[in-house]
Amino acid sequence: MNTARVRPQARAEGAEAQGWDGLAPESIAALSASADMVQLKRGEATTARIGIVLSGALGLARELADGRRVLTALFHAEDFFDLRRGSRPQEGVPTALAETVLLAVEEERLAECLADRTDLAGALLAHLGAQIGRLQDHSADLACKTPMERMASALLEFRRWPGAARGAEGERLALPLRRTDIADYIGVKAETASRVFRQLEEEQLISPGRRNQIVVNDLPELKRIASGGRPRRSTRR
Amino acid sequence: MNTARVRPQARAEGAEAQGWDGLAPESIAALSASADMVQLKRGEATTARIGIVLSGALGLARELADGRRVLTALFHAEDFFDLRRGSRPQEGVPTALAETVLLAVEEERLAECLADRTDLAGALLAHLGAQIGRLQDHSADLACKTPMERMASALLEFRRWPGAARGAEGERLALPLRRTDIADYIGVKAETASRVFRQLEEEQLISPGRRNQIVVNDLPELKRIASGGRPRRSTRR
DNA sequence: CGACTTCTTGAGGAACGTCAACCGCAGTGG
């Protein structure tokens, strides 16, 4: 693992953009002051259990005994993650899904900051709450939706990632992810994901952008699909 | 909704048993002092967004446009829940799955307590962290496991619920849940859940207890199944 | 250009959802 001690300056404005509102700049500084910056190439895992993703994408990967792979969570730039769990049998391995930079926060340091600054606790609680919300949405997707519906739902989630831009043709999503990763995240095989993409393109709901990009053409219909609103011919799922 | 202002005394010891360690008794008292006690019958929803379940079981229910039902989370006695989300499109409805009693905590009150008492923030963070862990486990189950594996995993989760007792025949789980609810939670149809139960019983891994109880006979094998360790004949999932 | 990975397309079959019928049980009313 490459580590370099740095003082990240780009945090403040990015942090305020999403989920870090109401947090005093000093608190952000306090938290990130003694953090290690870690650079990861795709596929590399990190031992950091607490941190903030600065760029790229981090996935919590699990592998079952027979090789089935799952991504139980995706973290994008500006996301805070805390993987400390109370004696979970098996927790995921934080793995870079692209070139990724993150700030690894030390556990003791976080505890200190929390004791010192009450606004930080509130912000972290809010952030974890949002994460729980995403996980619940995701569980709902996985529990009973068709691959198409799951994909629509995932695309809607990706709209919240930084780098999404509204353009003339629609909304351009920047996805530092392989299609395999998307498939592992929504719980289908890569082949199925590919077929779903093709179908969405045939229906003009999305169109392929350049590398690692997807253009959303028909947002309302995508939302309708994601919420199960489209009459399904399907009997399964 | 029935509400009655009470001073719950049974909290302290129960709270310390699971996930509330390290929390000063005064903090618990402070949090629950001005809480409303709510009693719910099965099927009733509550408007409370923050609270602690005292007895029974609470499920976060969602319904898709065409009637598919999901339970995205289950809360048992001693669980703290916080359903405030940052502008989620659709969040679940907290619904009682049995006769349920809960403490509804007011939002402002929680904020006050957090500002006053730093240990509370830490405890809540830990609790939310544990909840995230459960949700991730659950996502992994839903993403790629067979109904049998999901059921095994769910049973292992239910072992952590209060009321589970080790006996001569095995481990007796107390489940204030209908089978339909279990099915909705693990993302299969009730019929499939029924078939899985039968198969587990035929293999002597579990045996039917009395009403709302399940006896686990072969824990190691159940764990093996849950982690995908059993050679599957299945091609799907 | 070749070696490699990622993605796509096709064919085939098992699994799980759908639908329907049935059982046991609890509550209700006569």
Add this chain to the structure above:
DNA sequence: CCACTGCGGTTGACGTTCCTCAAGAAGTCG
């Protein structure tokens, strides 16, 4: 006491879907 009703759960038959396997296409890097 019995008939009726409704709910939760079980069992069976059937069909669609999505996984598996395999091969090819497309993109990436040397």
